[in-house]
Amino acid sequence: MKKNLTISAVCLINNQGEILLVRKRGTTKFMQPGGKPEFGESPLQTVIREIHEELGIEFSPEELKFNGEWIGPAANEDETSIHASLFTAHFNGTLEPLAELEELLWIAPVEAMKREDLAPLLREYVLPELIARSQP
Template sequence: MKKNLTISAVCLINNQGQILLVRKRGTSKFMQPGGKPEFGESPLQTVIREIHEELGIQFAAEDLDFNGVWVGPAANEDQTSIHASLFTAHYDGTLSPLAELEELLWIMPEDAMKRDDLAPLLREHVLPQLIKRASS
C-alpha cells in the first residue's frame, strides 16, 4: 500500500544563482531543506521551523515566496508519494548542517541536473523551473 507524506520545502538561492541541496543522514539523495509538519502547523510555519532546525536560519514569513504544490514520488522511501508545498528564499551566508542533515551543497541548477543522486522533486520540478526562469 502506498503511503502519502505531506512536506514543506524551500529552494534557497544565493547571490551566484546557486541552489542549496541537502542530504539527510543515512540517505543517498540530495533534496531541498524542509520536512514534515508538526500538529496544527501551516506549510509556511513548517518550512520556517524546519529551516531553523536544519540550517540555523531564522526566516520571517515575508522572506519566503510560495511556489505552489508538487505531488510525486518520495526520494528515500519506497511506495511513498509526497505532497510538497514549495517556497523560495534568498540566502547568501555560510551554513552548517544541523539536526538530521549530513551534507550541504551549493550548486548551479544546470550542474545539479547532471547528478544521479537527486530527489524526484528536485529533478522533475524544482531544477527545470529554475533553469527555465534563468533563461527567460
C-alpha cells in the same frame, strides 16, 4: 499499500544563483531543506521551523515566496508519495548542517541536473523551473 507524506520545502538561492541541496544522514539522495509538519502547522510555519532546525536560519514569513505544490514519488522511502508545498528564499552566507542533515551543497541548477543522486522533486520540478526562469 502506498503511503502519502505532506512536506514543506524551500528553494534557497545565493547571490551566484546556486541552489542549496541537502542530504539527510543515512540517505543517498540530495533534496531541498524542509520536512513534515507538526500538528496544526501551516506549510509556511513548517518550512520556517524546519529551516531553523536544519540550517540555523531564521526567516520571517515575508522572506519566503510561495512557489506552488508538487505531488510525486518520495526520494528515500519506497512506496511513498509526497505532497510538497514549495517556497523560495534568498540566502547568502555560510551554513553548517544541523539536526538530521549530513551534507550541504551549493550548486548551479544546470550542474545539479547532471547528478544521479537527486530527489524526484528536484529533478522533475524544482530544477527545470529554476533553469527555465533563468533563461533570457
